[in-house]
Amino acid sequence: MLPILSAKETDSIKRRLLERANTDYSEQQKIVDAVLEDVRKTGDRALFSYIARFDGFEASADNLMVTEEETDEAFGAVDPVLLEVMKEAAANIEEFHNHQKRENWFIEKGGKYLGQLYLPVEYAGVYVPGGKAAYPSSVLMNIIPAKCAGVTNIFVATPAQGGKVNPATIAAAKIAGAHKIYKMGGAQAIAAFAYGTESVPRVDKITGPGNIFVALAKKSVYGQAGIDMIAGPSEVLVIADDSANERFIAADFLSQAEHDELAACMLVTVSRKKAEAVRAEIIRQAELLPKKDIVLKSLENYGTIIVAETLDEAVETANRIAPEHLEICTEDPEALLPGIRNAGSIFLGEYSPEPLGDYFAGTNHVLPTNGTARFSSPLNVDDFQKKSSVIYYSREEFEKVFRKVAAFAQAEGLDAHARSAAIRFEG
Amino acid sequence: MLPILSAKETDSIKRRLLERANTDYSEQQKIVDAVLEDVRKTGDRALFSYIARFDGFEASADNLMVTEEETDEAFGAVDPVLLEVMKEAAANIEEFHNHQKRENWFIEKGGKYLGQLYLPVEYAGVYVPGGKAAYPSSVLMNIIPAKCAGVTNIFVATPAQGGKVNPATIAAAKIAGAHKIYKMGGAQAIAAFAYGTESVPRVDKITGPGNIFVALAKKSVYGQAGIDMIAGPSEVLVIADDSANERFIAADFLSQAEHDELAACMLVTVSRKKAEAVRAEIIRQAELLPKKDIVLKSLENYGTIIVAETLDEAVETANRIAPEHLEICTEDPEALLPGIRNAGSIFLGEYSPEPLGDYFAGTNHVLPTNGTARFSSPLNVDDFQKKSSVIYYSREEFEKVFRKVAAFAQAEGLDAHARSAAIRFEG
Numbered sequence: 001m002l003p004i005l006s007a008k009e010t011d012s013i014k015r016r017l018l019e020r021a022n023t024d025y026s027e028q029q030k031i032v033d034a035v036l037e038d039v040r041k042t043g044d045r046a047l048f049s050y051i052a053r054f055d056g057f058e059a060s061a062d063n064l065m066v067t068e069e070e071t072d073e074a075f076g077a078v079d080p081v082l083l084e085v086m087k088e089a090a091a092n093i094e095e096f097h098n099h100q101k102r103e104n105w106f107i108e109k110g111g112k113y114l115g116q117l118y119l120p121v122e123y124a125g126v127y128v129p130g131g132k133a134a135y136p137s138s139v140l141m142n143i144i145p146a147k148c149a150g151v152t153n154i155f156v157a158t159p160a161q162g163g164k165v166n167p168a169t170i171a172a173a174k175i176a177g178a179h180k181i182y183k184m185g186g187a188q189a190i191a192a193f194a195y196g197t198e199s200v201p202r203v204d205k206i207t208g209p210g211n212i213f214v215a216l217a218k219k220s221v222y223g224q225a226g227i228d229m230i231a232g233p234s235e236v237l238v239i240a241d242d243s244a245n246e247r248f249i250a251a252d253f254l255s256q257a258e259h260d261e262l263a264a265c266m267l268v269t270v271s272r273k274k275a276e277a278v279r280a281e282i283i284r285q286a287e288l289l290p291k292k293d294i295v296l297k298s299l300e301n302y303g304t305i306i307v308a309e310t311l312d313e314a315v316e317t318a319n320r321i322a323p324e325h326l327e328i329c330t331e332d333p334e335a336l337l338p339g340i341r342n343a344g345s346i347f348l349g350e351y352s353p354e355p356l357g358d359y360f361a362g363t364n365h366v367l368p369t370n371g372t373a374r375f376s377s378p379l380n381v382d383d384f385q386k387k388s389s390v391i392y393y394s395r396e397e398f399e400k401v402f403r404k405v406a407a408f409a410q411a412e413g414l415d416a417h418a419r420s421a422a423i424r425f426e427g
Numbered sequence: 428m429l430p431i432l433s434a435k436e437t438d439s440i441k442r443r444l445l446e447r448a449n450t451d452y453s454e455q456q457k458i459v460d461a462v463l464e465d466v467r468k469t470g471d472r473a474l475f476s477y478i479a480r481f482d483g484f485e486a487s488a489d490n491l492m493v494t495e496e497e498t499d500e501a502f503g504a505v506d507p508v509l510l511e512v513m514k515e516a517a518a519n520i521e522e523f524h525n526h527q528k529r530e531n532w533f534i535e536k537g538g539k540y541l542g543q544l545y546l547p548v549e550y551a552g553v554y555v556p557g558g559k560a561a562y563p564s565s566v567l568m569n570i571i572p573a574k575c576a577g578v579t580n581i582f583v584a585t586p587a588q589g590g591k592v593n594p595a596t597i598a599a600a601k602i603a604g605a606h607k608i609y610k611m612g613g614a615q616a617i618a619a620f621a622y623g624t625e626s627v628p629r630v631d632k633i634t635g636p637g638n639i640f641v642a643l644a645k646k647s648v649y650g651q652a653g654i655d656m657i658a659g660p661s662e663v664l665v666i667a668d669d670s671a672n673e674r675f676i677a678a679d680f681l682s683q684a685e686h687d688e689l690a691a692c693m694l695v696t697v698s699r700k701k702a703e704a705v706r707a708e709i710i711r712q713a714e715l716l717p718k719k720d721i722v723l724k725s726l727e728n729y730g731t732i733i734v735a736e737t738l739d740e741a742v743e744t745a746n747r748i749a750p751e752h753l754e755i756c757t758e759d760p761e762a763l764l765p766g767i768r769n770a771g772s773i774f775l776g777e778y779s780p781e782p783l784g785d786y787f788a789g790t791n792h793v794l795p796t797n798g799t800a801r802f803s804s805p806l807n808v809d810d811f812q813k814k815s816s817v818i819y820y821s822r823e824e825f826e827k828v829f830r831k832v833a834a835f836a837q838a839e840g841l842d843a844h845a846r847s848a849a850i851r852f853e854g
Contacts, residue, residue: 021650069525082838085831090581096541099534107526114523114789119768119801125638135842167840205801222649223448223657226802230650247850290549290842338815341546345816351851352818355844360833362541375548375653376633377814387804389772389790390764391779397675398778401787404512411509411595413560415717416685417782421679424778 004275007308008266011316014304014371017321018301020233020262021370023214031276032187032216039191044198047190050188055130057163059183066165068180074170082136083171083320085360088142089412090175092362097148100381111394119384120150123201125193126178127208127218128169130159130185136172137358141365141379142208143176149384154178155203157193161184176313186210187217195223204385206320209366228383232370233262235302236354237323237343239314239336240269244329250281252327252353257298258291265303266321268314275305320371323352344373399425428727429706432548434735436694437744444729444748447660447689449799459614459643463546466618471625477615482557484590484664487611488626493592493608498823501597508599517567518603519789524575525809537820545812547577548653550628552620553605555596555634555646557586559610560582563599568792568806569635570603576811581605584620588613600707613637614644621648636793654670655810659797660689662729663781664750664770666741667696668706668764671756672777677708679754679780681819684725685718691729693748695741702732747799752781771800826852 005013022406038046044061051059075083106115124146127141139156146154156173158165160183173181174394182200184192190210197201206218209229236256238249255264271276279416283301308314315336319328322342333348340346344367345357358365376427394400402421409417432440465473471488478486502510514527525794533542542680551573555566557599568584573581583600585592587610609627617637623629633645634655663683665676680692696702704707713722737742742763745753747771759761760775767773772784773793785792793806820828829848 005759026824041757058720059479079838081834085835089835096534097534100543101683102529105526112788117764117773122768135839136586138834139841151679157621172745182479203603217647221801222646223659226799232650244681247759247845251847251850255841258841258843285846289846295843298686333819337544340815343815345818346544346815348819349821351822352820353834353847355832356820356825356828358814359843360832361539361820362569363818369811372650372653373813373815374812377573378816380543380814382809386795386800386802387807388660388767388770388800389784389805390775391772391784391790392760392775393779395778398783401783405782406788407508408512408516408564409782411506412562412564414682414685414782416678416682416722417785419712419716420675420682420780420782423674423678424780 001222002279002305004279004305005306007313007317009304009319010306012177013304014321014383017264020264021411025216026105027101028212029216032213032220034249035187036191036217036220037187039197040195047184047197047200048193050186051184054186055159055161057160057183063163064173064182064184064217066170066183070316071170071174074167077167078171086136086140086175089137089145089360092360093140093144093364094148094364097145097364101148106390112397114390117388117390119388120152120385121204122151123155123203124151124384125154125203126154126204127171127189127206127210127214128158130161130166132288134166134168136168138209139169140173140176140224143173143178145364145379145381146384147177151384153201155201157179157184157189159183160326183294187213189216190214190221194224205301209384210410218288227299227426228366228379229368229372232372233264235264235266235323236325236327237266237268237318238329239311239318240267240274241311241330242271242274243331244274246274246281246352247275248350249278250285251328252268253282254285254289254295255355256325258289259294260320261294261301263298264304265299266304266306266323268306268308268317270308270311270314272307275307279305305315311336313341318343322371324369324373325365326374327354339366342373344368344378428446428848429709429730431702431706431732434733434740434744436703437733439748440574440731441748444662444691445446445798452643455639456643459640459647462614463618463644463647466624467622471816472657474611474615474619474624474627475561477613478611482502482586484586484587484610490590491609491626493597493610497592498597498601498687504594505607509595511566511601514657516787517571518742519787520567520571520656520791524572524787524791524808526707528575528764531575533817535638539824541817542817544815544817546815547579548631549578550580550582550630551578551811552630552633553581553583554633554637554641555600555727556587556637557588557593561593561595563595565636566596566599570600570605570808572791572808573811574604576808578811580628581641582620583608584611584616586610586753606613614640617641617648621651632768634810639762655793655806656795656799658721659799660691661796662693662749662750663684663689663752663754664693664695664745665754666738667694667701668738668757669698669701670844671701672735672798672806673704673708675780676705677712680709681712681716681722682782683752684722684730685716688721688724690725691731692726692749693731693733695733695735695744697735697738697741699734702734706732725829738763739766745770751794751796754781761815769800771805
């Protein structure tokens with residue numbers, strides 16, 4: 001467990017990480033395809049029948065949504081301390097995501113201008129998993145960016161075993177600004193959002209985590225609606241030098257490992273001594289955890305310690321791994337920031353541990369996993385907006401350039417395009 | 428042909444448009460899956476063998492890239508007038524897309540800050556179709572946003588029949604700022620970009636149009652690499668009042684119709700008289716076009732004229748269709764702009780016809796098609812960048828909140844997360 005390797009092995013580590021996503025889901029895909037088709041064709045009828053089968057809840061047009069009464073009950077049922085923390089976290093998340101918004105802009109020159117508009121999607125559907133545990137932090141993280149984007153119809157879907165939704169889920173959704181909560185889960189919920197049914201409006205964008213059926217359904221409806229990323233197994237990578245506190249790093253390592261057996265925890269350090277100290281601390285602390293079994297399997301599978309020659313090499317290793325979470329625990333963490341090219345969320349210094357970002361600081365915890373930080377981003381306001389271009393040319397301005405437009409069109413063999421330019425100055 | 432309908436029929440028009448995308452491509456998908464698997468497993472060997480088979484070109488590690496000599500030849504072979512227009516268009520496109528860039532930002536408060544970084548992807552792969560016609564405008568539109576984003580490795584893939592690449596493609600790629608041009612096409616090119624081979628580096632983001640095999644391959648590798656949208660059949664919607672010039676509108680209509688038989692051209696007007704006048708003009712002008720056959724089929728299939736009661740209703744109709752191109756030809760086109768919620772590119776007034784945006788003005792012509800403007804955007808700099816979040820808390824700041832972080836984690840049953848926060852202030 002926890003081999004201590006050199007940075008030369010980064011590529012093989014990376015390959016091993018990527019293999020986590022190589023499961024064959026063709027059987028599940030068939031089930032999902034059938035559900036999607038069914039809901040697309042028969043709407044509510046199929047939706048209600050799947051809800052009855054999977055959630056033991058006799059859904060109908062009348063009871064599909066969480067009521068005001070249920071909402072009041074939920075707020076009464078949640079620990080008031082948690083409610084206060086959720087509200088404070090929500091305010092932090094809102095402040096950060098409000099900074100992501102952009103203003104429409106125009107470039108004006110004489111009698112012409114170009115511009116770009118930032119417009120919210122009209123309908124957003126946020127999926128919230130059901131099951132034993134509730135993750136209200138994830139509810140906040142998905143809904144608040146939509147709210148900041150200006151989405152006026154934010155709808156939550158969550159499975160309701162026996163018609164009951166977890167009170168923390170309801171409270172978090174309401175604190176975050178959801179407009180409606182639908183008691184529906186699984187691929188059938190994604191289908192209802194993507195195609196619309198008699199009781200559920202079609203949405204423009206679908207986000208939120210879910211089990212493999214939900215994930216496959218989201219990928220399948222991509223194009224009918226926008227989706228966020230497909231979440232994969234997650235990871236943390238810690239860069240540490242001799243100044244780092246091994247107890248802290250070990251605890252952060254383990255917080256990632258408790259998520260699931262596929263979670264990957266990596267330490268890259270320039271100090272062999274630190275590598276060994278952290279390793280010992282991880283093994284010591286792991287024994288103390290309630291989720292020890294999951295933690296040990298995750299460490300066994302993917303726990304890795306790398307000793308790099310220099311901090312530059314450590315940064316390069318991180319860039320090649322492109323981790324979801326990157327903690328920099330060095331004497332001068334900011335000094336490494338300009339070298340980082342691929343990472344979902346970057347935690348600077350020993351007092352910015354990953355759970356601070358998961359729960360409270362305000363950045364999003366929905367992050368690109370399994371190396372996709374190479375090309376994708378934390379969930380953000382842009383995910384709930386789209387851009388439109390605007391072009392205006394006056395007659396005089398277009399007269400200056402229409403021949404060029406026509407020439408370019410003609411060169412591509414598109415005569416009607418050329419004519420559309422030229423006809424303005426004919427006859 | 429060209430029925431004149433009321434705005435009440437918008438939903439059925441919309442359904443008919445969406446059906447354009449309902450082709451069953453499962454046979455092609457099987458072929459694509461095999462090609463992807465093959466290139467993933469055997470790299471160059473499979474890549475070169477497919478290139479030989481499909482392009483009649485014996486590719487090897489030595490001749491896969493366009494050489495400097497070929498580049499010089501290409502510049503010599505392209506009409507100098509076209510070269511000049513391409514350069515001017517490229518400058519316009521670059522100026523517009525440079526405005527899309529964002530600066531990193533930080534929110535600082537006492538001993539803590541949050542921030543967001545905008546980082547270019549490291550490798551972008553741009554697909555350029557081969558075939559009889561070359562579309563250098565599309566080459567510019569795909570490469571320049573990547574360049575503006577700061578991508579340092581912009582690679583083009585294009586099929587080279589017998590080893591020859593169209594000179595206009597080479598010239599456009601070089602003017603736009605491509606770093607390398609690979610002579611490879613089809614699903615095998617997408618596979619090479621997504622997985623990497625001995626001769627082709629794996630890229631982070633793949634964009635660009637292509638035939639159905641290319642489109643299916645892009646969708647399949649999504650997740651391995653980022654992709655742009657899957658382009659579908661395109662459309663233009665013109666909003667016109669009595670002031671509009673029917674000759675101009677008819678010409679614009681036809682410029683869309685010449686693209687392909689699935690292209691949809693729509694006019695929404697508040698004037699029955701104008702509807703009839705435009706209709707007559709379209710039929711008259713269609714006869715004059717070299718691509719008359721395609722044009723008439725497109726008009727027959729999807730050409731639609733809607734008479735709305737009011738301009739508000741016309742705008743609402745446009746929003747429900749969510750057209751790729753929206754032309755507003757009314758007396759005061761700007762007055763309608765605030766009402767537009769769903770449109771790829773918006774053309775204001777009679778001297779801003781769609782081909783101006785296709786070729787020259789500077790906005791992107793890679794646009795969301797077939798109603799996807801509800802949730803997606805013109806190709807833009809964001810497509811070639813990703814964001815990273817940054818979190819820094821000092822010891823003092825984290826001490827103020829760590830109990831809240833731990834409480835939230837504990838409420839979700841994630842003890843190791845709670846411990847990671849708490850351990851900083853223990854013992």
